[in-house]
Amino acid sequence: MKITLSGNLLRFSKFQREIDVPGPTVAEGLTRLCGDMPQLRPVLLDGAGHLRKVHRLFVNRDQLMNDELGRPVGEDDEVMILTAIAGG
Amino acid sequence: MMGEGAGARMFPVVAEVEGGEGEAGEDSEAAPPRPSPIRIASRPGGMVGSLAPPEIAHEVRARFGAFIRDRIDPGAAERDRTATPLSRELLREAGGLGLLGFTVPASAGGAGRSWREWGWVLHEIGYLSGDTSFPMLLAYLGTLSRMLFDTGRDDVIHRYVRPMVAGDRFGGFAWSEGHDPFAFQTTVEETPSGYVLDGVKGPIADGLIADVFMVFARDRRTDDLVTVLVERDDPGVSLTPYPATGLRAAGMARLRLDRVPLPRGRVLVSADGLSYGQRFLNERRLEMPCWALGRMRALLETCVAELAERLRYGLPLTEMQTIQAAVGRMHAGVETSRMVLDHVLARIGDGLHDPLWDPPLALAKYHVIREALGMCRTLQDILGGAAVFQAAPYERAIRDLSCLNAIAGTMLTIEVDLGVLTVGDVELRRRPRPKRHDQPKGEP
Numbered sequence: 001m002k003i004t005l006s007g008n009l010l011r012f013s014k015f016q017r018e019i020d021v022p023g024p025t026v027a028e029g030l031t032r033l034c035g036d037m038p039q040l041r042p043v044l045l046d047g048a049g050h051l052r053k054v055h056r057l058f059v060n061r062d063q064l065m066n067d068e069l070g071r072p073v074g075e076d077d078e079v080m081i082l083t084a085i086a087g088g
Numbered sequence: 089m090m091g092e093g094a095g096a097r098m099f100p101v102v103a104e105v106e107g108g109e110g111e112a113g114e115d116s117e118a119a120p121p122r123p124s125p126i127r128i129a130s131r132p133g134g135m136v137g138s139l140a141p142p143e144i145a146h147e148v149r150a151r152f153g154a155f156i157r158d159r160i161d162p163g164a165a166e167r168d169r170t171a172t173p174l175s176r177e178l179l180r181e182a183g184g185l186g187l188l189g190f191t192v193p194a195s196a197g198g199a200g201r202s203w204r205e206w207g208w209v210l211h212e213i214g215y216l217s218g219d220t221s222f223p224m225l226l227a228y229l230g231t232l233s234r235m236l237f238d239t240g241r242d243d244v245i246h247r248y249v250r251p252m253v254a255g256d257r258f259g260g261f262a263w264s265e266g267h268d269p270f271a272f273q274t275t276v277e278e279t280p281s282g283y284v285l286d287g288v289k290g291p292i293a294d295g296l297i298a299d300v301f302m303v304f305a306r307d308r309r310t311d312d313l314v315t316v317l318v319e320r321d322d323p324g325v326s327l328t329p330y331p332a333t334g335l336r337a338a339g340m341a342r343l344r345l346d347r348v349p350l351p352r353g354r355v356l357v358s359a360d361g362l363s364y365g366q367r368f369l370n371e372r373r374l375e376m377p378c379w380a381l382g383r384m385r386a387l388l389e390t391c392v393a394e395l396a397e398r399l400r401y402g403l404p405l406t407e408m409q410t411i412q413a414a415v416g417r418m419h420a421g422v423e424t425s426r427m428v429l430d431h432v433l434a435r436i437g438d439g440l441h442d443p444l445w446d447p448p449l450a451l452a453k454y455h456v457i458r459e460a461l462g463m464c465r466t467l468q469d470i471l472g473g474a475a476v477f478q479a480a481p482y483e484r485a486i487r488d489l490s491c492l493n494a495i496a497g498t499m500l501t502i503e504v505d506l507g508v509l510t511v512g513d514v515e516l517r518r519r520p521r522p523k524r525h526d527q528p529k530g531e532p
Contacts, residue, residue, distance in 0.1 A: 004515075007508035008270070043270055046360035047312035053363035053444055056509075061516050078519060082512040084445040084505035085269060085362070086369050086497025 001029050001073045004080045012040045026059060026079060027069040044081070056082045138215070139381060139426050140208035148212040152185055156216045164219035164337070168484050171331040173296045173339030174221060176258075179229075183255020187213075187226050191234050196245050197253040198233070203371075204437040206230065207378040207429070214382025218480060220488035221337035223379035228293055231371045232259035232302065235364075239356060248300055248317070260298030261368055262289040262318070262343050269304070269313060269362050274345065276305040276314055283355065285316065285348040291330040293495075295341025302368075303345070304361050313361035317354045324348040334487035366444045372496040374432060374449050377456030380492055381425050383485055384460055388418050390481050391467060394474070405470075414470045421459030428455045447509060454502045460489045 003019050010017065014037075021036070023029030030051065034041035046052050050066065057064045058080045059073060073079070138145045159178060167174065182188060190206045192198025214223040233252045236244050236259070251257035265272055265288065274287025285305055292298065301318045318325060324346040332340050357364045392415055395405040405411045432452045435441050441449055464486040467475040475482040493499055 006512055007504070008268070012270075042311040046362075047307065047310035047314075048359045050360070052360050054366055058512075058516055061519060080512060080516060082509055084447075084450075084509055085366060086373070086445070086450070086501050086505065087264060087268065 001026070001075065001077045001079050003029065003033055004078060006080075006082060008083050008085060009040070009043065009081060012043050013037055020075075022075070023073070025070050025072055026057070026064060029073065029079065030069070054083060054085055056084075058082070138208075138385075139211040139378070139429060144205060144208045145212050148209055148216070152187065152213060153216060155181065155185060156213065156222070160222050161218040165479055165484070167219065167221070167337035168479070171329065171336040173294070174219070174225060174337050176255075176297065179225070179258065179297070180255035182222075182226065183253065188229055188255050189233055189249075189253030190230055192230075192237050192249065192253050196237050196249045198237075202437060204433045207374065207433045207436075210375055210378040211382045211429075214379030215386050216382070219337055220379075220383055220485060221335045223382065224335055224376070225294055225297075225338055227375035227379060228261070228372070229258060231368055231375065232261060235302070235368060236356075243353060244317075244356070257299040258294060258297050260292045260294055260301040260343070262292050262301040262303040263365050263369070264291060265289060269365070272304065272306050272313065274303065274305040275308050276316060276350075277308040279349070281349070282352045283316065283350040285318065285324075285345045285350055287345050288342065289345070290342030291332070291340045292343055293335075294339045295327050295343055296329060296339030298339075301343060302356065303343075304365050310359075312359050313365075314355060314359070315357035315361040315364050316350055317356055318343075318345065318348060318350065322348050322350070332491060334484075334489070334491040363444055369496045370442075370444055370446060370449060373453035373502075374429075374436070376492060376496060377425065377429055377452050378433075380460050380489060381422065381429060381456055383489065384418075384422050384425065384456075384463055387463065387467065387481060387485055388415075388422055391415075391418070391471065395470065411470055414466050418463050418466055421463055425456040425459050428452050445505070447506065450497070450502050450506065453496060454499060454506075457489075457492045457499060461493060464489055 001021060001023060003021060005013050005017055005019070013019065019033060019036070021029045021032045023032050030044065031049075034045060044051060044055065051057065051069060053066065057069070059071060060078055064071060140148070159181060160174075166172070179188070186199050189196070189198030190201050190209060191203055192200070194200040210223050210227050213226065214220070217223055229252065233249055236252070237249045239245075248257065248259065252259055263269075265274065267273065272287075274285070274289060276283050276285050285303065287305060289301075289303060292301065295301075299320050301320075303316050303318050304313055305316060306312070307314050320327070325348055326344045326346070327341045328344070330340040330342050332338075392406065395411055395415070398405045400408065406415070429452055432441075432448050435448060467482055467486065471482060475486065477483060497505070
């Protein structure tokens with residue numbers, strides 16, 4: 001799958017916007033991504049390894065909820081992560 | 089900053105609720121209750137009195153009007169001049185009136201009312217109160233109590249929520265450090281007996297008033313953001329005033345945490361505190377424009393009444409086209425803000441909003457505060473010295489509203505977030521929709 005990052009997240013991927021990762025499911029792709037880019041891990045995942053709720057994740061054009069990350073994906077699928085965070 | 093002049097008005101001069109006292113004849117007594125607060129105004133120029141439905145506006149005036157007029161407003165100028173926070177006594181009285189737990193369920197001492205109703209109540213209080221810090225604090229404290237209630241923990245409800253709803257204790261939201269949350273420096277570290285906390289947080293809107301702080305700190309072991317509760321008299325806690333240019337009666341402060349020991353029970357959220365904090369900020373982005381729009385309404389009405397009394401070339405200022413255009417611009421700001429808020433409050437009432445970062449809700453803050461800041465500039469343009477030197481109602485309110493540029497996400501941050509989401513949305517729509525890999529073979 002191809003994972004696309006944007007906004008706040010880019011500085012944690014050294015401004016690499018699109019990253020190809022293997023993985024039969026979205027969840028495994030995210031784990032692989034965080035393994036390849038450890039600085040992304042605390043930003044994307046919480047201490048228990050779950051995707052933080054502030055991120056919106058889309059597979060192709062479908063938004064996935066956090067309990068749907070087991071969805072199977074192929075190498076042509078595109079995963080986009082969008083994040084909006086405001087200050088206090 | 090000058091004191092309030094003899095001619096300064098503390099209260100709106102056009103304070104009738106549509107369909108209420110003084111205007112009862114404009115709406116038929118037999119008319120059925122209107123389901124939506126959006127209504128065609130009977131006033132010339134499309135001016136609508138209140139964002140709130142008439143029954144809520146009347147409730148606010150009947151239950152809280154005298155308290156605001158007799159207890160809150162008289163000390164507003166002095167509190168602002170000296171940056172003195174609203175007293176615990178006044179806030180306790182507000183708690184006694186049911187204003188500190190409006191959306192908290194009755195099982196914890198609250199009123200159990202809806203968020204939608206609360207938005208309207210805040211709007212009406214924002215209109216009535218000459219002290220902008222008052223509705224700001226009500227909204228802020230109410231959201232904190234509700235968040236603590238929603239933990240479902242009996243110990244938290246007993247120790248914090250019930251006293252907070254009654255006005256016996258007050259909460260503070262210790263998020264800001266001047267960095268984005270991925271760069272927070274405040275840390276929490278596990279010890280054999282619990283945790284120890286280090287860092288500096290601020291500004292905290294009501295830091296000088298708060299008894300318990302909801303602190304967001306980075307776990308040294310997991311690097312994740314956790315949420316803990318810190319009490320004012322915990323060892324190692326110190327507070328220093330953080331006087332702002334506006335909202336000076338809120339009690340803004342900086343919180344210093346030096347090796348603060350915490351028992352394990354003080355951990356509120358042990359993972360993804362980032363998302364938990366966003367919930368507070370998300371709600372704040374809506375409650376703030378509710379009461380800010382009340383202030384805008386009051387300023388507009390007071391300003392127009394004053395302009396009608398001033399003479400230029402033998403005519404009231406309100407007869408000049410430049411003034412009429414300025415008034416029209418402010419009216420457009422108030423009315424479009426009301427429409428935006430009405431839509432968002434209805435969305436919340438229908439349970440359609442994202443509790444962490446809701447784009448329409450962020451837009452509500454963005455639109456209303458932008459209009460409020462525009463109104464501040466217009467007031468200064470057309471009122472001249474009165475808006476700059478006359479503390480009430482203009483100069484102080486202008487400083488108060490200007491502070492909102494930065495709260496719950498700066499306007500620039502909101503623009504960036506909306507931009508990122510919009511670009512992403514367009515990009516997603518332009519992509520072809522491939523077949524799902526989990527789709528059973530043979531299905532279309």
